[in-house]
Amino acid sequence: MDQEMEIPDRQQPDAGPSAKRTRYKLLPLVLAVAAVCLVLLIVRGIQSRLHAESSLARATEENAVLRVNVVHPKLGAPSEELVLPGNMEPFTDAPIYARTNGYVRRWYVDIGAHVKAGQLLAEIETPEVDQQLSQARAQLATSQSDFKLAKSTAERWQNLRKTDSVAQQETDEKLGDMESKNATMEAARANVRRLEEMQSFQKIYAPFAGVITARNVDIGDLINAGSNGAGKEMFHLAAVRQMRIYVQVPQFNSRSATPGTLAELSVPELPGKTFAGRVVRASDAMDPASRTMRVEVDVDNADGALLPSEYVEVHLKVATPTNSLIVPVNALLFRSEGMSAAIVQGDRVVLQRVVIGRDFGDSLEVISGLAQGDQVVLNPPDSIAAGQKVRLLQAGAQQ
Numbered sequence: 366m367d368q369e370m371e372i373p374d375r376q377q378p379d380a381g382p383s384a385k386r387t388r389y390k391l392l393p394l395v396l397a398v399a400a401v402c403l404v405l406l407i408v409r410g411i412q413s414r415l416h417a418e419s420s421l422a423r424a425t426e427e428n429a430v431l432r433v434n435v436v437h438p439k440l441g442a443p444s445e446e447l448v449l450p451g452n453m454e455p456f457t458d459a460p461i462y463a464r465t466n467g468y469v470r471r472w473y474v475d476i477g478a479h480v481k482a483g484q485l486l487a488e489i490e491t492p493e494v495d496q497q498l499s500q501a502r503a504q505l506a507t508s509q510s511d512f513k514l515a516k517s518t519a520e521r522w523q524n525l526r527k528t529d530s531v532a533q534q535e536t537d538e539k540l541g542d543m544e545s546k547n548a549t550m551e552a553a554r555a556n557v558r559r560l561e562e563m564q565s566f567q568k569i570y571a572p573f574a575g576v577i578t579a580r581n582v583d584i585g586d587l588i589n590a591g592s593n594g595a596g597k598e599m600f601h602l603a604a605v606r607q608m609r610i611y612v613q614v615p616q617f618n619s620r621s622a623t624p625g626t627l628a629e630l631s632v633p634e635l636p637g638k639t640f641a642g643r644v645v646r647a648s649d650a651m652d653p654a655s656r657t658m659r660v661e662v663d664v665d666n667a668d669g670a671l672l673p674s675e676y677v678e679v680h681l682k683v684a685t686p687t688n689s690l691i692v693p694v695n696a697l698l699f700r701s702e703g704m705s706a707a708i709v710q711g712d713r714v715v716l717q718r719v720v721i722g723r724d725f726g727d728s729l730e731v732i733s734g735l736a737q738g739d740q741v742v743l744n745p746p747d748s749i750a751a752g753q754k755v756r757l758l759q760a761g762a763q764q
Contacts, residue, residue: 450677482574522539578601
């Protein structure tokens with residue numbers, strides 16, 4: 366028979382009054398430590414919050430600073446190539462008119478013919494002039510006979526006057542008649558010369574060497590003398606061994622396009638081929654409408670490659686008049702008060718007014734207002750203001 370074992374209860378001894386007094390003494394210390402810990406936790410929490418707020422404020426202020434890229438202006442080239450449009454013109458160009466009335470008997474040259482100076486171009490029949498010349502020669506012969514008779518008469522009367530056979534008055538009358546007949550004879554001779562010259566105009570000669578660019582007459586055409594509206598242009602002659610081109614040089618470059626400046630010409634129909642020319646003269650006056658100066662460029666055309674009146678591009682090597690600077694077009698501010706540039710000095714912005722020269726499309730020439738070492742803000746916002754704090758992203762970046 367199993368016997369259950371009983372474990373007697375062990376009673377804890379009573380702490381007694383001394384233990385209770387010890388616990389009562391430690392309780393304030395525990396509470397103080399707990400209070401200190403709580404205070405430390407609160408202070409740490411407050412410091413953490415203040416640090417977070419300070420970091421947020423710094424980050425906000427940091428993000429508020431404008432970040433910019435900058436460029437340094439580049440020095441412009443001391444010379445540049447100026448490309449201008451021009452029209453090719455013959456060195457000498459003249460319409461050929463008749464100097465006498467008549468009919469075209471024959472012509473000897475047609476368009477495209479190269480002629481020499483003094484070469485016969487055409488002949489004109491002048492029946493009226495021929496008849497007038499015959500009449501004038503007959504009148505001259507009559508005047509010569511009258512003068513011969515008046516001269517011999519005057520000489521006889523002078524001899525008779527020496528012996529007092531005739532009166533002085535009669536002798537003077539004979540001498541006066543001789544001088545009158547002499548004047549009439551000279552007038553008739555001058556008329557004959559005039560008509561002979563008119564008759565010589567029956568033949569039309571080339572006044573200079575060149576090419577015939579137009580023929581406006583044919584055999585049998587009635588020709589009137591002169592070019593005052595009644596006359597008809599018979600031929601047009603152009604000297605093409607040397608050509609001249611007139612170009613309008615802008616005012617900015619006008620003082621650089623002086624006589625002697627080298628030029629290079631190109632024609633669209635002749636790709637890859639250039640012709641050497643030179644500035645020979647300038648008008649030294651500005652066109653008030655376009656603010657350009659008329660400049661003449663001469664070019665040799667011995668091979669005949671250049672044609673009159675064709676379009677040509679003139680490349681002039683001209684010196685720039687000032688030590689200008691070049692900046693990208695997106696580095697300037699376009700405002701109502703004028704153009705300006707935002708320059709970074711230290712960590713602040715300075716707005717500088719500038720004067721613009723030429724426009725190259727993606728860049729502009731600045732004549733004054735900038736220095737080569739300036740840090741110019743690239744793509745400045747419209748809201749940028751003088752004195753604003755900025756931070757460089759790419760200090761000294763070159764464009």
